[in-house]
Amino acid sequence: AISGKVATNLSNPGQPFSIGDLVQYAITINLQEGIVNDLVISDLLPDGIAYQDTLSINGQTAPYTGQAPFSYDINGELAGQGGVNGQVFVDVTDPQNVSWRFGDVQDLEDPAADGITIVYLARIENDATVFPESTLSFSAPVTTSTNTLNYNDANGPGVTNGSTASTSIVVAQPRLDNFRKSVLTGNTVSADEAVQFEIRFDNVGLGPAYNVRV
Numbered sequence: 001a002i003s004g005k006v007a008t009n010l011s012n013p014g015q016p017f018s019i020g021d022l023v024q025y026a027i028t029i030n031l032q033e034g035i036v037n038d039l040v041i042s043d044l045l046p047d048g049i050a051y052q053d054t055l056s057i058n059g060q061t062a063p064y065t066g067q068a069p070f071s072y073d074i075n076g077e078l079a080g081q082g083g084v085n086g087q088v089f090v091d092v093t094d095p096q097n098v099s100w101r102f103g104d105v106q107d108l109e110d111p112a113a114d115g116i117t118i119v120y121l122a123r124i125e126n127d128a129t130v131f132p133e134s135t136l137s138f139s140a141p142v143t144t145s146t147n148t149l150n151y152n153d154a155n156g157p158g159v160t161n162g163s164t165a166s167t168s169i170v171v172a173q174p175r176l177d178n179f180r181k182s183v184l185t186g187n188t189v190s191a192d193e194a195v196q197f198e199i200r201f202d203n204v205g206l207g208p209a210y211n212v213r214v
Contacts, residue, residue: 002041002149002165003030003115010121016172018207019126022052023169027147028117031107035074037152039102044146045122048130048171051098052121054090059117064088066105070116073103124171131171144168175205176212 004027011021029041045051057064065087066072076085081101083089091099100118107114122145124131149163184196203209 001030001163002027002147004028005145005147005165005167007145007167007169016207017124017169018172019124019131020210021124023049023122023124024055024119025122025145025167026117026119027165028115029149029163030115031070031105033069033107033109033114036102036105036107038077038150039105040099040150041102041118042097042099042148042150043120044148045096045098046130046144047096048125048127049122049145050125051092051095052123054100055119055121057088057100057116057118064090069108069114071106071108074106075104078103131173172207173205174203174207174209176201176209177204178202 006026008024008026009015009017009021010024012018017023025043027041027043031039043051054062054064058067058070060067063084064072072088073086078087078089078101079085081089082091083101085103089101089103091101098120144166145168146164146166179199179201181200182198184198185193189195199214201214
């Protein structure tokens with residue numbers, strides 16, 4: 001079963017999420033000791049969130065081979081699915097629904113180590129249809145990522161047994177307002193005299209504004 005999922009701001013730790021930030025997701029699943037057939041963990045990413053990379057599986061970087069007490073793809077089936085036998089296959093055929101395919105997993109008896117943690121990255125895209133500028137009421141869009149665990153058992157293939165987990169993030173957006181313009185050289189100027197203007201505005205939104213053009 002999926003035991004937990006958290007999202008952190010890797011680009012600006014401790015700060016609200018905004019356009020361009022990298023979101024680090026960490027999901028943990030707990031397995032019963034024995035063999036789990038055709039284990040697949042998937043993440044249905046919402047619009048505006050783009051998968052980037054898998055950082056680690058149980059602390060191990062690519063290639064993701066089994067570490068005690070786990071052995072992945074013990075029956076050598078993943079090559080036929082596009083991966084490499086014995087290694088977790090990260091399937092990004094649908095970039096909005098990424099899957100981690102483990103094949104048949106063996107979990108040896110070790111009560112203290114029955115969890116598998118996947119750490120992966122996604123980026124918040126600059127998509128105004130998904131993340132409009134902040135409103136004057138300071139609302140911000142909430143976006144939710146949903147993971148599902150599937151495996152095969154005596155009841156058939158693709159069993160989930162309610163093993164899903166979701167986590168939401170709030171994406172803060174800027175809002176530029178209160179534009180004003182003034183003349184710095186006075187109200188009376190002579191011919192061919194340069195005139196200096198000052199344009200000022202405020203960011204009354206929830207996030208920083210980048211590459212602003214006036």
